[in-house]
Amino acid sequence: MSRTEAATPSRRQAGIPFILVTVFLDVLTFGLVIPVLPGLVRHFSGDEASAAWWMGLMVASFSIMQFLFAPALGALSDRFGRRRVILASVAGAGIDHLFMAFAPGLGWLLAARLVAGLTAANITAANAYIADISGPADRARNFGMMGAAFGLGFIAGPALGGLLGEIDLRLPFMAAAGLAGLNFLYGLFVLPESLDPANRRPFRWARANPVGSLKALARHPVVLGLAASRTCMVLAMGIMQTVWVLYTSNRFGWSELDNGLSLAAVGLATVVVQGVLIARIVRRLGEARTVLLGITLEMVAYIGYGTATAGMVFYGFILVHAFSGISSPAIQSVVARTVGADEQGAVQGAFASVQSLTFIVAPLIGADLFARFTAAGAVVPVPGMPFYVGAATLALAGLIAAWALRRAPAAGPTSPPRETA
Known part of the structure; x- marks a missing residue:
């Protein structure tokens, strides 16, 4: 069976540690840039007032992109499987962080944050993955373990980002890109698919947009x-x-x-x-x-x-x-x-x-x-x-x-x- 097909029950159970590692690395990558992004914005803006305005815009734009695209990524995972959506998002995050590492100005940095918000919406596919492979007896435990992996990544990411930022403001972005690349390779060769072909459904924009998904x-x-x-x-x-x-x-x-x-x-x-x-x-x-x-x-x-x-x-x-x-x-x-x-x-x-x-x-x-x-x-x-x-x-x-x-x-x-x- 190919890796893009649905996993057998034993391989699905084996997918739990794989998806936890994927989530940990995903959040770690995100957290790496938190301590240094304000400093990079100040470097480009030149003054505190302008930097505060740009930071507010970047934080809001990140959340807006998640609001807009989380339903689409979730619906795509219902159509093509969780694995493909997770891998595509992780690859996109790696390219995006590399782009941020070499961004020449605030406009480019803002564009990169928009893409980062889009790729961060892959948490929806990860949650769906856990739902796929969990039985009634272990469902809450598995979601709890995923929350723990998320928390560990969010604790370690900013700490590591702060240490690397002391060396160079752009170094955490490069490290984040490298970790995302490792995460992609890890998933490519190890992460099994969780969604059976029989349980997939056609992709429709009517339910993949935020309003449609809420309806x-x-x-x-x-x-x-x-x-x-x-x-x-x-x-x-x-x-x-x-x-x-x-x-x-x-x-x-x-x-x-x-x-x-x-x-x-x-x-x-x-x-x-x-x-x-x-x-x-x-x-x-x-x-x-x-x-x-x-x-x-x-x-x-x-x-x-x-x-x-x-x-x-x-x-x-x-x-x-x-x-x-x-x-x-x-x-x-x-x-x-x-x-x-x-x-x-x-x-x-x-x-x-x-x-x-x-x-x-x-x-x-x-x-x-x-x-x-x-x-x-x-x-x-x-x-x-x-x-x-x-x-x-x-x-x-x-x-x-x-x-x-x-x-x-x-x-x-x-x-x-x-x-x-």
């Missing part, structure tokens, strides 16, 4: 509800990420090192929870209770962040926050068993598209809340207001998830019947 979710009320819940969760996360450094510096006087260590603590603890504990928790509580417990813990963590009076208290709620990471793999597991095998890519694409759109809006909300409630003329100075708003958003996420999960099909050894388009 397709309406055929699955459970998935639509979980997508809405996940949107609220991502909104809260985006608000938190935007104000984290601003808040801790304002409230506790933390330095760049302090903030870096705190964010690394969140990442490492989340990796442990998703990579090691998620399977045991789901086995004991079930997927629905795991989702609701995770959302509740995250809400408690946000309230704790906003009310913390000392840095050590804040660190205590980081541990609570880490355990809230059990919700995402459980949501992915419910979604995977709710839809047919031939539409996993399209549904994962719709999820990624919504999250990308939310990440465009969330930083604006978080920055505005922090500015309003910490300004010298604030009627009621409340530095923790962004976290309280995030907690309220998570409460809404929990209510929506509870409604959707009551309508989810019972977990079982077989997949639900496919709904026709």
Whole structure:
């Protein structure tokens, strides 16, 4: 059997470590450029004000491209298989990072970021791959391991990028291109296909665009509800990420090192929870209770962040926050068993598209809340207001998830019947 054909059950199971390595290298490659991109932008722009404007444009353009193309890549993976889409995206990312390494100006750099946003949307095919090869008993565990691989890559990438950036601002881009090339070769020779030819469906632009993909979710009320819940969760996360450094510096006087260590603590603890504990928790509580417990813990963590009076208290709620990471793999597991095998890519694409759109809006909300409630003329100075708003958003996420999960099909050894388009 050729590598482009669907894998046998044994080879599908063997595909789990391969896809985890692929995701790790993919995220590591992305994270390498995070510490040095602002410096390269400043190098071209010449002043801080202009650099800030260009950085905002690049961050927004990256998310917009993910919003636009995540459904298309997901739909393409439903038609041609996960392997081809993943390999094409990884190859494109390698070429793009090489282009960024030698970009002669801001316009070229912006164009490269647009392409980077497009290739980063391949996470939809990776999620669909995990859905393809996972059975009911190990679905949440596999999604948790994928979240752990993602987290490890995101922790290691910026650290390595910062070290290389000390040598030369363009060196991390070259390293990212090299790692992407290795990732492509690894997948080309090792990664098996996960989607059976019998479960593939024709590609249609009507469902491959962001609006069409969201409309397709309406055929699955459970998935639509979980997508809405996940949107609220991502909104809260985006608000938190935007104000984290601003808040801790304002409230506790933390330095760049302090903030870096705190964010690394969140990442490492989340990796442990998703990579090691998620399977045991789901086995004991079930997927629905795991989702609701995770959302509740995250809400408690946000309230704790906003009310913390000392840095050590804040660190205590980081541990609570880490355990809230059990919700995402459980949501992915419910979604995977709710839809047919031939539409996993399209549904994962719709999820990624919504999250990308939310990440465009969330930083604006978080920055505005922090500015309003910490300004010298604030009627009621409340530095923790962004976290309280995030907690309220998570409460809404929990209510929506509870409604959707009551309508989810019972977990079982077989997949639900496919709904026709």
